[in-house]
Amino acid sequence: MRILVTGGAGFIGSNYVRYLLENSEDEVVTLDALTYAGSRDNLDGALEHPNHEFVEGSICDQELVEELVSDADAIVNFAAESHVDRSIEGAAPFVETNVEGTQTLLDAAVDADVDRFLQISTDEVYGQILDGTFSEEDPLNPRNPYAATKASADLLAKSYETTHGLPVLITRTCNNFGPRQHTEKLIPKFIRNAAAGNELPVYGDGSNVREWIYVEDNCQALDLVLREGEPGEVYNIGSGEERTNLEVTEAILDAVGGSEDQITFVEDRAGHDQRYALETDKIERLGWEPSWSFEAGLEQAVEYYL
Numbered sequence: 514m515r516i517l518v519t520g521g522a523g524f525i526g527s528n529y530v531r532y533l534l535e536n537s538e539d540e541v542v543t544l545d546a547l548t549y550a551g552s553r554d555n556l557d558g559a560l561e562h563p564n565h566e567f568v569e570g571s572i573c574d575q576e577l578v579e580e581l582v583s584d585a586d587a588i589v590n591f592a593a594e595s596h597v598d599r600s601i602e603g604a605a606p607f608v609e610t611n612v613e614g615t616q617t618l619l620d621a622a623v624d625a626d627v628d629r630f631l632q633i634s635t636d637e638v639y640g641q642i643l644d645g646t647f648s649e650e651d652p653l654n655p656r657n658p659y660a661a662t663k664a665s666a667d668l669l670a671k672s673y674e675t676t677h678g679l680p681v682l683i684t685r686t687c688n689n690f691g692p693r694q695h696t697e698k699l700i701p702k703f704i705r706n707a708a709a710g711n712e713l714p715v716y717g718d719g720s721n722v723r724e725w726i727y728v729e730d731n732c733q734a735l736d737l738v739l740r741e742g743e744p745g746e747v748y749n750i751g752s753g754e755e756r757t758n759l760e761v762t763e764a765i766l767d768a769v770g771g772s773e774d775q776i777t778f779v780e781d782r783a784g785h786d787q788r789y790a791l792e793t794d795k796i797e798r799l800g801w802e803p804s805w806s807f808e809a810g811l812e813q814a815v816e817y818y819l
């Protein structure tokens with residue numbers, strides 16, 4: 514297979530490109546605009562791999578996208594603006610890449626008649642849930658601009674499946690952590706701050722709950738959906754490893770050897786969702802389960818960031 518991976522120089526995308534190169538014979542083309550969030554360093558070692566080609570460019574560039582999609586068998590679309598706080602400051606780049614960029618890819622995929630289109634989405638499209646878990650059938654109720662653009666992309670992708678018969682698959686994963694995540698995100702930022710003796714700014718009272726998956730587990734699940742998933746279907750990918758933000762902060766301080774005095778509580782994020790949690794029966798029926806506990810993954814992450 515020839516697989517076009519967009520956003521492959523970012524956090525999850527670069528882990529997935531490595532996963533493909535290590536575990537398959539597939540030819541991989543990475544398309545990435547190298548925004549502040551992406552870097553060639555994330556693909557260190559993979560750039561020279563004989564089965565890998567790196568192209569710098571945007572998923573919004575129709576001509577380039579058409580050229581790359583024309584000889585691809587499958588597309589895995591990670592490319593996105595991904596930081597909620599930035600989407601609150603300004604949503605325009607989120608609409609451009611997450612919605613218009615996805616539409617550009619979908620149009621090219623229809624024209625080229627690709628075999629698989631995997632849209633990488635997030636648990637945030639469901640909105641918050643105080644008890645229980647979201648299933649793939651639950652309505653979308655995004656509550657911040659980032660999540661709203663991801664939900665829009667899901668709906669567009671699904672509509673191309675219905676209208677054009679494009680073999681679209683959608684995955685919705687919980688919070689990822691592990692190597693090569695941008696330092697603006699909670700776990701890398703707090704590991705570095707904890708080790709440097711700096712403050713760890715926790716939003717609100719730290720009671721917001723997230724489900725955390727080690728990125729390697731997510732890559733395995735995504736690959737399984739790409740190869741074995743049923744076109745037209747949505748698959749939640751979760752770990753069951755729920756932690757409050759305060760628990761995550763304390764675990765990092767423990768792992769790094771910092772002091773609880775470093776924790777400061779700061780004004781809550783606007784529209785901060787209280788809790789996300791996913792039902793994962795469907796992906797488990799495909800034959801996947803997570804291998805990493807939160808603590809084991811955190812140990813790896815600490816080693817990587819320090």
Ligand code: NAD
Nearest residue numbers: 520522523524525546547548550551571572592593688689
């Ligand atoms: P990231 O911000 O680390 O990486 C995004 C990558 O996309 C970067 O390399 C960036 O340069 C690239 N990019 C941005 N705009 C582009 C454009 N117009 N054209 C081409 N490339 C562009 O993000 P991430 O955390 O790796 O997330 C990847 C995907 O997974 C996103 O779609 C995100 O919504 C989704 N997701 C992330 C998480 C998580 O916890 N990180 C959870 C669920 C879903």
